[in-house]
Amino acid sequence: MTDQRQQIHSACMETLDKFMAALNAYDAAAMDATMHFPHLRFAGGKMKIYETAGSNPMDLFNKLRLEDNWKYSRWEQRELIQFNENKAHYALSYTRYRADGSVIGVYESLYIMTRADGDWRIQARSSFGP
Numbered sequence: 001m002t003d004q005r006q007q008i009h010s011a012c013m014e015t016l017d018k019f020m021a022a023l024n025a026y027d028a029a030a031m032d033a034t035m036h037f038p039h040l041r042f043a044g045g046k047m048k049i050y051e052t053a054g055s056n057p058m059d060l061f062n063k064l065r066l067e068d069n070w071k072y073s074r075w076e077q078r079e080l081i082q083f084n085e086n087k088a089h090y091a092l093s094y095t096r097y098r099a100d101g102s103v104i105g106v107y108e109s110l111y112i113m114t115r116a117d118g119d120w121r122i123q124a125r126s127s128f129g130p
Contacts, residue, residue, distance in 0.1 A: 009080050011120040012088050012113045016078055019122060020094075024072040028058055036114055040124040060130070064096070064104075071099040076106060088113040088120070096129070105129065 015034050022030030032053040039050040050056050064070035073096045082089040090111045096104040107129030114123040 008083050008088055015120050034121055036116055036121040036123045042126040044130050068104045069098040070096055072097050086115045
């Protein structure tokens with residue numbers, strides 16, 4: 001891995017780790033801290049744009065908790081597939097788990113990470129999960 005690729009990959013992986021920790025802590029402000037805005041999410045056949053921090057709706061997680069007994073999620077795969085000095089594309093997969101540790105589902109995604117003001121954050125997400 002080239003030095004540039006390794007530096008970008010390390011910075012993006014740190015952001016992705018923080019995102020997952022915030023998600024599992026149900027911490028919207030910490031999730032916002034891992035995203036650049038406007039932020040795009042394409043899932044369930046619908047595209048949503050979160051214009052500013054604080055506009056990331058947590059209703060999906062309430063629904064997952066009530067309908068599926070969702071407790072936490074975990075990255076399964078995170079592969080840097082394309083990059084330049086200010087943008088990186090990641091092919092990802094994650095698993096959602098119930099409180100008893102059983103699997104709700106495994107979902108593939110594409111995340112676009114961008115660097116602005118020196119910070120690598122998630123700019124857009126496209127997921128096959130709900």
